[in-house]
Amino acid sequence: MKLYTYFRSSAAYRVRIALHLKGLAFDAVPVHLLQGGGQQHAAAYAALNPNETVPTLDDDGLVLTQSLAIIEYLDETHPAPPLLPGSAADRARIRAIAQTIACDIHPINNLRVLQHLTQAFSLSEAQKNAWYCHWVERGLQTVEKMLARDPRTGRFCHGDAPTLADCCLVPQVFNARRFGCSVAGLSTVLRIGAECEKLDAFARAAPGNQPDAE
Amino acid sequence: MKLYTYFRSSAAYRVRIALHLKGLAFDAVPVHLLQGGGQQHAAAYAALNPNETVPTLDDDGLVLTQSLAIIEYLDETHPAPPLLPGSAADRARIRAIAQTIACDIHPINNLRVLQHLTQAFSLSEAQKNAWYCHWVERGLQTVEKMLARDPRTGRFCHGDAPTLADCCLVPQVFNARRFGCSVAGLSTVLRIGAECEKLDAFARAAPGNQPDAE
Structure with missing residues (x-):
């Protein structure tokens, strides 16, 4: 398997965690999102991934975005350990936590949105960072409520083994720290983040441990 | 089943389509996103859905967001007709199309983001609409590329029966038209949208046919 990745991309970071949790070997193909106007916009990469984002997974010629x-897909084709375990109700909760991060926080703050925002409205660095933290703080407070009040939360977001929800949580917490956003009131989120960081799969997937880390 | 919905919410519209495709009866509970500062922020609703958004599905006491x-969840609990048919590779493609809309277009343009954007940066109505259409046009052009170049595209986004991807496509095309965004170059997207609109399930789910339509 070949993963087109960028060390700081939180979407690529999610997939790296999943690959390591599954024990799947992969070749990392770095796509630098800033160099030369963004290597994700190069014609050869755009032909693979018309969204011009990372990650892209090439599984023996099958290209996935x-x-x-x-x-x-990884969970269906390599079921152990399961990242969506349990009943339909369990999976619905795991997916809802994951999507609260991956749909309602991350996309509003990804690179192309920040670039467009600052250019279109001539924002300062401080205004851009305030925008970033507004959505991270609001979104992670929602995740905190989903986790703190639900008995299905365990050592991890759902039970005592990591799931798709944890694959999304950890990169978002990493970004919150990187941009200096407030993590006040996020005791469950931070506790689970710390549990995840004890696992080798999460450590190996971390931005600082990638071949393209700067 | 009880669906907390708002006629114009494209996320609720997706779930309405899925419910009608499955032939599942549901009670629509309208949540007005604008009246009284937004009924989604009322304490009783926020207790159900800490994200304070629609939709929320209550399936006999099991609350899903x-x-x-x-x-x-509906596809797992009511498998016919399947909205994620085929192989793991098929499902990966269907989910990728759905997520290109539901993660990369819609969240950047949803109500709370538009509200925050216009307030924080004192934008005009014209600037807000330009922001909206920028992401719709860019995103639907990506979806067009995913559909037009792939032999797995059929009468619908994936094959000849509607899937999760179509549940996402139709509300986004509706929004593109509502905000007067350009649909130039979107021939496959528009062809599939028109196919969907021929089906009763899509018609019944449309904003204009909801009990809370204005």
Whole structure:
């Protein structure tokens, strides 16, 4: 398997976690999102991934895009350990936590949105960062409520083994810290984040441990 | 089943389509996103859905949030007709198309983002609409590329029966038209949208046919 990735991309980071949790070997193909106007916009890469984003997974010629779709595919084709365990109700909760991060926080703050925002409205660096943290803080407070009040939360987001939800949580917490956003009131989120970081799969997937880390 | 919905919410619209495709009866509970500062922020609703968004599905006391997670749950619990048919590779493609819309277009343009954008940066109505159409046009052009170049595209986004991808496509095309965005170059997207609109399930789910339509 070949993963087109960028060390700081939180969508690529999710898939790296899933691959390591599954124990699947992969070749990392770095796509630098900033160099030369963004290597994701090069014609050869855009032909693979018309969204011009990372990650893209090439599984022996089958080209897959969108981080959550890729992780669901990995879970279907390599079921152990399961990242969507349990009943339909369990999976619905795991997916809802994952999507609260992957649909309602991350896309509003990804690179192309920040680039367009600052250019179109001539924003300062401080205004851009305030925008970033507004959505991270609001979104992670929602996730905190989903986790803190639900008895199905365990050592991890759903039970005592990591799931798709944890694959999404950890990169978002990493970004919150990187941009200096407030993590006040996020005791469950931070506790679970710390549990995840104890696992080798999460450590190996971390931005600082990638071949393209700067 | 009880669906908390708003006629114009494209996330609720997706779930309405899925429910009608499955032939599942449901009671629509309208949540007005604008009246009284937004009924989604009322304490009773926020207790159900901490994200304070629609839709929320109550399936006999089991409360589910996030439109894609709800549709996956419906597909697992009521498998016919399948909205994620075929192989793992088929499902990965269907999910990737759905997520290109539900993660990469819609969240950047949803109500709370538009509200925050216009307030934080004192934008005009014209600037807000330009922001909206920028992401719709860019995103639907990506979807067009995913559909037009792939032999797995059929009468619908994936094959000849509607899937999760179509549940996402039709509400986004509706929004593109509503905001007067350009649909130039979207021949496959528009052809599939027109196919969907021939089906009763899509017609019954449309904003204009909801009890809370204005």
